[in-house]
Amino acid sequence: MNYSLKERFKTLQLEKIQSVGGMSVLPIVSTETFNEVRGADGFIFEGTDNYGTMNFKNDTEDVAIIPSNFMAITAERAQDHAMATSGFIEGGDFESFNNACCIQSSQGGYISGKADSEFNILPLSLRNGLDASSRFETGYDRLWSRIEYFNENVTTNRGAHLEYFFKEHKDRLEDFVAQFEVVHDQVGAFVFYGKELMGVEIVPNVEFWKGIWQWLIRGCYGAEYLRQTLLGREISKIGLPDLNTAKSIGDVVNIVDSYIVNGTLKLAEGVSGDWSFSNKPYQVKDSKTMVYMKGELTGDVMFIEEDPVYISLVKPIRI
Amino acid sequence: MDNLKKLDPSILSFVPRDTYYLSLEEQLKSIESSWELLLNSDRELFALLMILPGTNYAKGRMIHYLTSTTENYSDRSSNSVRTFSSIDPLLEDEIIMYNLKQMPMASAIRALTFLAGEDYAGRKLKRVNNTRARRIIMTYIFDRDDKSLEAMAVKFKSKLARLIRHTFGNADLHKVFSDDNDQYRLFHKYCRHAITNIPFDTGVIKTAISFVFNKYEDPIISAGIIQDYEALKQSAKANNVEVFKSVLETSNLPYEIALGFRNFYKLDVDLKFIHEKGKKSEQAKFSTMESAKRHGAEKTEVDFTKQSLKNLYKYIYFKYNDNEKLVDEEYEKLVRAIEKGLEKESKLNVDLGKVVVIVDSSDSMRGHKTRPYHPIITAMLTVNKLPNVGTVIFSGANKFALDPKGNTNILPLVEPVGGTELWNSLLHSVELKPDTVIVISDGYENTIEGMFEHIYKYLEDLGYKFKLIHINPVYDSSKGGRHLVKDIDPICISEPEMFETSYILTMVGQDIVNVKKLLAGIFNKKLGGEKRELLIEGKV
Numbered sequence: 001m002n003y004s005l006k007e008r009f010k011t012l013q014l015e016k017i018q019s020v021g022g023m024s025v026l027p028i029v030s031t032e033t034f035n036e037v038r039g040a041d042g043f044i045f046e047g048t049d050n051y052g053t054m055n056f057k058n059d060t061e062d063v064a065i066i067p068s069n070f071m072a073i074t075a076e077r078a079q080d081h082a083m084a085t086s087g088f089i090e091g092g093d094f095e096s097f098n099n100a101c102c103i104q105s106s107q108g109g110y111i112s113g114k115a116d117s118e119f120n121i122l123p124l125s126l127r128n129g130l131d132a133s134s135r136f137e138t139g140y141d142r143l144w145s146r147i148e149y150f151n152e153n154v155t156t157n158r159g160a161h162l163e164y165f166f167k168e169h170k171d172r173l174e175d176f177v178a179q180f181e182v183v184h185d186q187v188g189a190f191v192f193y194g195k196e197l198m199g200v201e202i203v204p205n206v207e208f209w210k211g212i213w214q215w216l217i218r219g220c221y222g223a224e225y226l227r228q229t230l231l232g233r234e235i236s237k238i239g240l241p242d243l244n245t246a247k248s249i250g251d252v253v254n255i256v257d258s259y260i261v262n263g264t265l266k267l268a269e270g271v272s273g274d275w276s277f278s279n280k281p282y283q284v285k286d287s288k289t290m291v292y293m294k295g296e297l298t299g300d301v302m303f304i305e306e307d308p309v310y311i312s313l314v315k316p317i318r319i
Numbered sequence: 320m321d322n323l324k325k326l327d328p329s330i331l332s333f334v335p336r337d338t339y340y341l342s343l344e345e346q347l348k349s350i351e352s353s354w355e356l357l358l359n360s361d362r363e364l365f366a367l368l369m370i371l372p373g374t375n376y377a378k379g380r381m382i383h384y385l386t387s388t389t390e391n392y393s394d395r396s397s398n399s400v401r402t403f404s405s406i407d408p409l410l411e412d413e414i415i416m417y418n419l420k421q422m423p424m425a426s427a428i429r430a431l432t433f434l435a436g437e438d439y440a441g442r443k444l445k446r447v448n449n450t451r452a453r454r455i456i457m458t459y460i461f462d463r464d465d466k467s468l469e470a471m472a473v474k475f476k477s478k479l480a481r482l483i484r485h486t487f488g489n490a491d492l493h494k495v496f497s498d499d500n501d502q503y504r505l506f507h508k509y510c511r512h513a514i515t516n517i518p519f520d521t522g523v524i525k526t527a528i529s530f531v532f533n534k535y536e537d538p539i540i541s542a543g544i545i546q547d548y549e550a551l552k553q554s555a556k557a558n559n560v561e562v563f564k565s566v567l568e569t570s571n572l573p574y575e576i577a578l579g580f581r582n583f584y585k586l587d588v589d590l591k592f593i594h595e596k597g598k599k600s601e602q603a604k605f606s607t608m609e610s611a612k613r614h615g616a617e618k619t620e621v622d623f624t625k626q627s628l629k630n631l632y633k634y635i636y637f638k639y640n641d642n643e644k645l646v647d648e649e650y651e652k653l654v655r656a657i658e659k660g661l662e663k664e665s666k667l668n669v670d671l672g673k674v675v676v677i678v679d680s681s682d683s684m685r686g687h688k689t690r691p692y693h694p695i696i697t698a699m700l701t702v703n704k705l706p707n708v709g710t711v712i713f714s715g716a717n718k719f720a721l722d723p724k725g726n727t728n729i730l731p732l733v734e735p736v737g738g739t740e741l742w743n744s745l746l747h748s749v750e751l752k753p754d755t756v757i758v759i760s761d762g763y764e765n766t767i768e769g770m771f772e773h774i775y776k777y778l779e780d781l782g783y784k785f786k787l788i789h790i791n792p793v794y795d796s797s798k799g800g801r802h803l804v805k806d807i808d809p810i811c812i813s814e815p816e817m818f819e820t821s822y823i824l825t826m827v828g829q830d831i832v833n834v835k836k837l838l839a840g841i842f843n844k845k846l847g848g849e850k851r852e853l854l855i856e857g858k859v
Contacts (some may be wrong), residue, residue: 018738018765027738171785175801179763181682183737184717240773252774256742260766 005275005292005301008202008308013260016184017264020179022235023225025217026267027201028188034204034309036129038064040211041121043089045072047113052140054081054100055113058089065204066314068213068300069122069130071103071219078109080163082143084130086300086312088288101130103147105160120166120219121212123227124198125319126150127220130297132291146196149319154230166219169226176226177218182210186309189213190271191221193228194236197270199298199314224317233318238263323360326824327353328810331373332817335439343439350802351380358384364831366411367838370845371823372816378418379430385411385457386434387447410842412455417846419459424471424532430479431456435485444487453486453786455469472527473548474573480531492532547572555580560587567596574599574607576772590614597697600623605634623656627663629700632655635732636692664704667819668841671786672754674708677744678714678759684735688794695735697792698759701815710751714744739763741803742770749778761793762801762809772804790818 015027042064046055054072058064066089084099103122111117121127129146145159151157153201155164166173187209188202200217203209228235239258246252292301292313299313333350335343358365362385369381419427434456436446460479463469472479484492530545547570554562563586567577574597581588594616599607604621623631631653638645645653678698686693702711716733741760748756764771775787791800791809800809810821829835 016738016766018767020765020768178683178761179765179768181738181763181765183682238767240767240769243773243777246777251751252777253743253746256770256774263767 005308008238009275012187014190014264014268015183016260017238017267018180019263020176021225021229022194022292023221023235024192024238024263024267025180026190026192026271027183027186027263028186028190028202030187031185033187034208034304034307036062037204037208037304037309038062039203039208039209043087044202044215045113045117045119045137047111048079048081048093048100048316049096049110050098051079051102051110052081052100052138053096053098053215054083055094056087056089058091062090063088063090063304064261065201065208065302066097067121067310069127069220070215071120071122071162071164072102072111072117073120073166073219074117075115076109077107078111079107080104081111082126082162084137084290085135086289086302086310088302099136099138100140100142102161103143103162104176105141105148107145107161109111118131118166119215119259120223121215122220123150123162123165124220124224125227125313125317126162127299128316128319133180135291146319150227152180154227155196165223165227170224173218173222176222177214178215180217182213186213189216190267191216192267192270193317195267195270197267197315198224198317199299200311202311204309220314228317235243238316323357323364323827326357326822326827329377330354330357330824330825331371331377331817332811332813332819333377334374334813347442350377354380354384358388359776361831363410364835364838366414367835367842368820368824369414370838370842371820372814373820374813375422375426375430376591378422379426382418382430382455383433383444383447384413385415386449389491394462412451413846414842415455416458425475426561427459428475428482431459431482432478437481448485450489456482456486457735461524468523468527469544471575472530472571473544476531479527483528509740518591518636525720544571548576551577551580555584555586558584558586563588564592564596567593569738571598574603576578590848592618595770605630623652624659626656626660628660628703629696630676630730631660632696633692636696640691641735652836661703664703667704667816668837669706669819669821669822671707671757671788672707673752674705674757675703675748675751675753676708676711677741677756677758677760678702678713678716678733678747679741679758680713680733680735680737681739682715682736682765683739683761683763684792693762694792695733697812697815698790699732701759701790701792701812701818704815705757706816709753710748711776712744712747714741715739738766740766740770742774745771745774745778749783749785753785755788757788757790758803759790759792760803762791764803775804786801788822814843 002268011032012028012030014027018025018027038058038060040061042060043056043058043066046057048054056064056066066083066087068086070087071080071081073080080103082101082103083097084101085097087094087095087097122130126143126146129143134142147162148160151159151161151164157164157168184205187206188200189205190197190268191199191201201220203212225235241251241255243255246255288304289302290299292299292311296315297313298316300307300310302310302315320427327350329350330353333346335347339448365381366385367400373381401624416450417429422430433444434452435448436444438444460471460482466699507524526545528712532549547566551563551566551570551572554560554566563580566572574593577593577597580586581590581593584740590610591614594607594611594614601622605626607623626634635653637647678695680695684695684698686695700710713733715735715737717736739760741764745756745758787804787807789803789807789809791798791811792813793811800811802809808825810818810825812818812821822836823837826837
């Protein structure tokens with residue numbers, strides 16, 4: 001198997017920067033997609049039947065991918081859960097993942113899957129807690145100490161209950177996610193705090209992206225960004241251009257246009273380069289999933305045959 | 320009058336719905352205090368504002384306030400700035416009846432049930448049963464032709480029973496059914512006192528009342544839709560499918576009634592049959608079109624020209640959303656209906672000078688999945704109603720590929736897509752030298768956040784003179800709308816007509832007398848009555 005991502009990256013292009021506060025997104029677009037793979041419109045979360053086990057089914061004929069670190073906060077009196085990795089389900093199949101994590105330290109009960117759940121992707125610093133070595137291990141309580149630390153000073157209730165954060169900051173997170181928009185043919189994004197690349201998310205097709213991007217922006221990157229700002233940690237903003245040199249409306253248009261293009265290009269420089277790698281992946285679960293590491297980025301890459309169809313890599317951040 | 324400097328824009332646009340941020344009860348508490356503040360500060364303004372477009376719920380509650388506070392009803396010593404000479408009681412009643420008649424029947428009846436003490440979801444309101452409230456209820460119910468009354472009795476049977484019982488009271492209700500002529504005469508007298516222009520000789524009123532109170536055996540029930548209703552009900556009760564079908568086929572009973580009986584009595588009748596044989600209004604044909612199709616009913620012929628522009632736009636956007644192509648004939652019909660709708664469209668009563676409109680057509684204007692495309696549809700409909708619009712700039716849009724023949728799309732609709740770059744459109748618009756730039760946007764800006772305000776301030780500093788109005792079609796009564804420019808409060812609307820309302824509400828704090836004059840003008844125009852004499856009696 002050729003583990004290089006290079007070929008996939010060749011088919012991708014970047015769109016104009018979207019920037020809100022100190023968080024920026026470079027949308028990734030492509031017309032070459034893998035349309036036979038489904039995301040949120042393919043898998044159905046069927047609840048839990050053991051602590052640390054999440055069940056899914058796929059009623060469609062296509063294969064489905066559960067995005068990396070998918071989490072469910074349920075309305076039931078039951079333990080909320082998050083996936084430690086991504087997941088792969090064949091069409092018409094049922095899968096149990098017993099390496100999932102409980103994200104409440106003192107809540108009993110299994111999720112029946114009948115009541116509504118709020119879905120997200122784990123916040124960035126919690127994803128960091130599931131590093132390459134521990135992703136495929138079992139241990140339902142392995143995020144608790146990290147969640148407790150995550151909540152410290154940013155939630156009224158203390159403890160290892162991730163729902164505290166999401167419930168307390170629900171309106172701000174919704175507001176934040178609403179500010180970022182899907183662009184035409186979007187299949188992914190590079191996400192930055194200030195000028196620092198924090199993660200790359202690439203999915204098989206446009207519908208897949210539409211199904212999960214809010215979970216990513218709200219749950220993973222937005223929640224972490226909000227937490228970092230609540231803790232008073234400075235994240236530089238892109239800022240606005242100086243218009244004093246403009247002599248006409250046309251000049252203003254040019255100045256702002258160049259400012260946005262330059263801003264896009266500057267961030268793009270940070271993600272360019274060689275995405276191929278010759279080393280073996282850190283760990284391979286089966287023929288389709290692997291943990292990938294490139295520099296500081298860690299996460300899942302999922303292959304269908306030789307094609308890397310799903311890529312989700314994040315960088316460590318100070319918790 | 321200081322407390323009227325900034326009126327709560329939800330006064331006329333409130334919708335009783337839980338929102339993400341506040342429970343319904345919390346929202347109601349807040350809006351009720353706004354209504355009470357306005358009513359107590361300036362009752363006349365409260366009444367006059369009701370002439371403006373608003374939601375049926377808000378109007379219903381305002382009617383409840385006006386009728387339940389009769390102690391101030393003719394209070395001449397209040398601090399109100401009265402602009403009408405001596406017609407206050409009539410003015411209020413005219414406005415109340417005008418509003419009830421403007422509402423769909425179901426909403427008007429619901430508004431009247433507020434007077435009977437019923438709000439949503441078991442919530443109770445103060446019961447209002449004074450002479451005036453009774454007159455309003457009776458006039459609305461009975462001041463109509465026989466057919467309309469019978470149809471209303473059939474469609475809103477239990478609600479009418481509730482209202483009539485509330486109006487007459489149990490003690491007088493029996494007079495309606497009494498065989499005693501003296502008693503019946505009393506009922507006549509009672510009704511005549513309340514309603515002066517209804518012919519009582521036909522007995523239809525008595526028939527309708529008997530029907531809603533289940534006096535089936537009464538011999539006066541003899542013909543028409545009420546008889547059909549009873550026949551349908553009896554056949555459903557007896558599980559006689561053949562009779563049920565035959566009654567439905569030969570009667571004028573509405574589709575909803577047949578569906579209700581079918582479901583309640585668990586009749587083995589195909590939904591296809593109910594869809595095909597139940598009578599549907601043009602509105603019902605349109606709203607049940609998809610359901611009828613799903614159940615295999617023969618294609619319902621919908622007359623697009625009788626649909627509102629909103630319905631037509633929704634139809635197109637939903638088709639687009641479902642990746643359904645419009646067929647040739649359908650497309651042409653839609654185009655014609657939209658053209659006709661646009662010709663008929665009346666412009667709002669606001670003076671804005673030369674207007675340039677920027678429509679945010681970025682991806683977020685698709686709206687939430689619970690109300691898909693609502694923001695962009697509201698934006699498009701608002702553009703149609705704005706007066707004196709020179710140019711419309713769609714920021715970020717894709718042209719719809721709707722024409723099945725691949726011709727240039729002539730429908731004035733766009734597909735919202737991509738990021739938000741409103742700053743560019745603002746620069747473009749000032750080059751057109753407008754008096755007013757209206758930007759219709761949900762207020763979410765990302766390329767780059769704050770750029771629109773940055774450009775606006777720059778233009779302001781350079782001395783460009785234009786009024787900037789931000790209309791936000793993503794409406795949240797508890798939070799207000801999201802700002803694009805810090806100092807410019809967005810005018811939040813859920814329906815295009817609400818722009819006129821919200822815009823006028825923003826003027827109240829600046830010049831209450833002129834606002835009243837403006838409202839009086841609209842009042843005269845809408846009610847077509849004789850010109851009211853304006854008399855300014857107070858000082859603001």
